[in-house]
Amino acid sequence: MLTLDRRHLLTKGALAAAALATPRIVLAQAATERRFVFIIQRGAADGLNIIMPTGDPGFAPARGALAIPGGTKLDGMFTLHPALAEAAKMYAANEALFAHAVASPYRDRSHFDGQNVLETGGTAAYQLRDGWLNRLLTQVPRTDASAIAVSATVPVALRGKIDVASYAPSALPQASDDLLARVTQLYQADTQLHPLWSSAMATRAQTSDLTAGGGANAAATGALTAKLLTGPNSARIAMIETGGWDTHSAQTARLGAQLKGLDAMLAALKTGLGPAWSDTLVLVATEFGRTVAVNGTGGTDHGTGSAAMLLGGAVAGGRVVADWPGLSAANLYENRDLKPTLGLDTLIAGALGQHYGIDPAPLARALFPETPYASFKERLVRA
Numbered sequence: 001m002l003t004l005d006r007r008h009l010l011t012k013g014a015l016a017a018a019a020l021a022t023p024r025i026v027l028a029q030a031a032t033e034r035r036f037v038f039i040i041q042r043g044a045a046d047g048l049n050i051i052m053p054t055g056d057p058g059f060a061p062a063r064g065a066l067a068i069p070g071g072t073k074l075d076g077m078f079t080l081h082p083a084l085a086e087a088a089k090m091y092a093a094n095e096a097l098f099a100h101a102v103a104s105p106y107r108d109r110s111h112f113d114g115q116n117v118l119e120t121g122g123t124a125a126y127q128l129r130d131g132w133l134n135r136l137l138t139q140v141p142r143t144d145a146s147a148i149a150v151s152a153t154v155p156v157a158l159r160g161k162i163d164v165a166s167y168a169p170s171a172l173p174q175a176s177d178d179l180l181a182r183v184t185q186l187y188q189a190d191t192q193l194h195p196l197w198s199s200a201m202a203t204r205a206q207t208s209d210l211t212a213g214g215g216a217n218a219a220a221t222g223a224l225t226a227k228l229l230t231g232p233n234s235a236r237i238a239m240i241e242t243g244g245w246d247t248h249s250a251q252t253a254r255l256g257a258q259l260k261g262l263d264a265m266l267a268a269l270k271t272g273l274g275p276a277w278s279d280t281l282v283l284v285a286t287e288f289g290r291t292v293a294v295n296g297t298g299g300t301d302h303g304t305g306s307a308a309m310l311l312g313g314a315v316a317g318g319r320v321v322a323d324w325p326g327l328s329a330a331n332l333y334e335n336r337d338l339k340p341t342l343g344l345d346t347l348i349a350g351a352l353g354q355h356y357g358i359d360p361a362p363l364a365r366a367l368f369p370e371t372p373y374a375s376f377k378e379r380l381v382r383a
Contacts, residue, residue, distance in 0.1 A: 033279045034140075034314070034355055035229050037238045037269065038133060038157065039262075041286035042115060043245030046300055047307030048292065048338060049255055051098050051320065054079040058327030062292045066251060066300070074098065078320045083259035086267035090311055094318035097310045097380060099347055101322055103288060103340035105371060109302035111246070114287030119157035121345065123370040132348070132367040133239060134160030139366055140237075140356050158239055210242055210261025218242075218261035219268040226272025229280075240265070245286060249297035266311060278313035281355045281381060285309075285344060291336050292327055305338030310351055316379045321347075343374060350376030354383075 049066055053059050055077035060067045072080040072088040078100065080088050090096035106117040106125070113125035121132030138161065187193045210218045225238050242262065247254050262284070270277050289306030305325075310317070323341040325331050333339040345368040352367070353360030364373045 033276075035236050035238075035273070035276060035280040035312075036136075036352070036355065037225065037229075037240065037280065037282045037312075039240045039242060039265070039282065039284045040115075040118070040155070040157070041245045041262075041284065042241060042243045043111065043247075043286070044114070044288050044290055044302055045245040045258075045286040045306060046247055046251065046255060046290040047100060047102070047286075047305065048289065049251070050081050050084070050259065051100050051307040052079045052081065053077055053100070053324065053327065056324070056327050058292075062294075062327055064294050065298065066294055068252060074320050077324065078322075081256070081259050083256045084263045086263045086270075087309070087311065090266070090270070091318060095311060095313055095315055097315050097317040097319055097321060099308045099310070099321045099342060101305045101325055101338055101341040102285075102308045102344050102347060103305050103342075104344045106288060107304065109288065109304075111287060111302075116156060118285065118287045118344070119155060121368040121371070127370060130160030131155070131157035133157040133237070134162050135367050136352065137162045137237065139358060139363055155239055155241055210244060210265065211257040212261075215261040215264035219264040222265035222268030223272045226269050226274075230273060230276055247290070247299050248295070248301065249299040251294075251299040254299075270312075280312040281314045281351060282311040283308065283348065283351065284311070285348075289338055292332060292338060293336065303337040304333045305340040308344060308347060310347075310380060314355060314381050316382050321378060321380075343371065345371045346374045346376050347380075350378075351380045354379065354381035 048059075048063070049068070051074070052067070052071065054067075054071075054073075068082070070082040072082070072084075072091070074080055074091065078098070080091065080098075087096055091098075104114070104118050105123040106114045108114070110125075116125045117123070117127075119131050119133075120126075120128040121135070122128040134157070212218075221240060225240060228235050229238055242258075242265075244254075244258055266282065269282070273280055285308045286306050288302065288304055290300035290303040292303070293300075295301055321342070325339040325341050327338070329335065331339060345364070349360055349364035349367055352358070353363045356363075360375065361373055364371070
């Protein structure tokens with residue numbers, strides 16, 4: 001882990017300030033025009049209300065008030081949540097593909113363990129020490145590979161053999177409000193650091209989830225990521241962490257606000273990338289889904305199967321990929337959850353193999369060494 005000194009902070013001041021103003025972003029450089037962005041949804045996003053199976057006769061009775069009206073009809077079975085208006089436009093332009101009844105190999109319901117399995121690419125929590133995204137860096141064509149974590153810690157998905165620089169030591173805890181106030185006083189008389197610090201503090205209050213500023217903060221994150229992915233010496237791979245997806249109560253309003261922020265982030269990413277969007281693949285995925293039934297507080301509890309999104313100009317989109325298991329009581333996983341019928345590992349390896357023109361079998365073994373290889377026949381990325 002590399003910690004940058006004061007001189008680096010001054011020369012990279014704008015990026016350091018942005019790090020405090022956005023969700024955590026991790027970047028890596030590879031010698032290819034192809035770009036890949038992984039957006040993780042921490043907290044178990046409810047795929048059943050993001051990509052709603054409105055054509056399933058069991059959906060409306062099971063979901064009750066959560067079976068919200070409106071949205072974009074994707075096909076005879078699925079409807080996209082109405083908050084995802086920009087994603088709907090991408091779908092119409094064949095730049096978005098949705099996969100349903102998806103899950104990692106993890107089958108319990110702990111956020112920490114589920115996220116560890118999702119990020120390491122193992123079949124059990126803490127089975128592997130490095131992340132599949134770091135292992136990807138050893139597989140893509142490159143003359144040099146470097147990574148940077150614009151955060152206090154590097155997400156597990158990008159930890160591994162490829163060194164990652166950070167703007168803060170990973171051992172430090174999150175700064176308290178009292179400490180930040182003291183640093184503000186310390187920098188008060190510093191003509192160089194005070195403007196940067198003040199700018200960061202002015203936007204810090206809007207951070208921590210996708211809902212801040214009605215999605216404005218999320219849009220800023222997408223725009224910043226796009227800047228860091230373009231240019232002659234820019235990064236080619238990025239990871240964005242988002243939180244707030246744990247909707248145990250009042251789900252309708254909370255999920256709608258989360259999705260509005262995600263939608264703004266995706267739109268800003270597309271706009272900022274410009275022509276590079278045509279060579280970009282974006283994956284949006286979560287650690288597990290939520291229960292089919294609604295709980296007593298208008299929310300849902302930890303479940304199993306969920307949905308994943310593939311977006312970008314490189315995507316062979318305009319469809320939903322699903323071996324739909326159905327929502328009748330007899331078809332639920334453990335009598336409560338959407339039953340997974342597609343491995344998230346299989347989806348990721350298939351999409352990345354097609355994206356980078358890499359033989360999917362060895363790539364899958366490199367990224368997910370503990371998962372038996374399963375070939376994915378469908379075209380996910382344009383040739």
